[in-house]
Amino acid sequence: MSTDHSKKPLVSYETLLLQFKELLKQSNPPLKFTKQREIILSTLYTHSGHYTPEELYEIIKRENRDLKTGIATIYRTLSLLENAGIVTSISFGTQGKKYELGVKAHHDHLICTKCGKILEFFDEEIEEKQAQIAKEFNFKMEDHSLKIFGICPECQKIEKERQNANNKKEAKN
């Protein structure tokens, strides 16, 4: 298994930006390159990680006091970027989606159910198995998503400490 913890995307921002501009130009009808779209892209680039539209909106508002960017534009741009394959999303039931720059290699997720932290992993064997299963069912595979839910090491530690504290208290009584 290979683990990919790199916090930096694989391409430079210049390359990414060019890629994005090219995409806009090639669209039919051609789309426009706006300040808002640039800021959303650059924010995703500089803040490597998984964000809800709301979280991204807060970061952008805080870091760009001069330019107004509405939440609707965040949603619209994230959809655009996702359809273009520039970002990918991971969904959390009714509680929404989190987005990340998708220029990294494909990977799956470990999600902490206590603190919401997301770790990434990649396993070639599982990838192959999935393709094989799709084939067996005559499914034309388009995508797949593997999520492992659990408690991360840090939260396990916190849990243990809380238990110890409780035990001490009970011992006193």
Place this chain on the structure above:
Amino acid sequence: MSTDHSKKPLVSYETLLLQFKELLKQSNPPLKFTKQREIILSTLYTHSGHYTPEELYEIIKRENRDLKTGIATIYRTLSLLENAGIVTSISFGTQGKKYELGVKAHHDHLICTKCGKILEFFDEEIEEKQAQIAKEFNFKMEDHSLKIFGICPECQKIEKERQNANNKKEAKN
């Protein structure tokens, strides 16, 4: 790989109902066995498959003209049944969840992106790999979800037929 296409749950309805009644009685405080709860359970039993609360609501309304059952009760009962481990859910991003009777063995899902059909599979090797990965990350695994998205054989066929029809039309012009 073992494939489980059985459209019938593993236990009889009588057994399931007893299990449910026992569960209600054992709760603290004890919960009540109502007509609505029985109908929701029996509808899930007789209509094997995956349903959104809305879909279940429509089925129940159609098949039980005499008893009024509100959508809120569907939601409340599905939560109850899920917490009790009697049904399981599979979530679809912002578009909600689908529920199924969960007395069957654990399995993962193949989901058709055209028609929404859900097929089930189980692969021991993938299961093991997941447990191993969680261990490597010191994650205390609670659950996992593997979804393969793609186009089912039927929809592939429909797609091909549509293409053929289009080709003929173009040939005419």
Place this chain on the structure above:
DNA sequence: CTTATTGCAAACGTTTTGCACGTTT
């Protein structure tokens, strides 16, 4: 007779949309 459960409607949080105005091309 007590307590949980119900349907209803209102509230909720997230996402989408209509529209007049601004910006990019």
Place this chain on the structure above:
DNA sequence: AAACGTGCAAAACGTTTGCAATAAG
């Protein structure tokens, strides 16, 4: 100048909740 993009507020969507009436134990 033409057309796309924007912010805003309202609407839409799936889900949850408060409440008075009802049914189960």
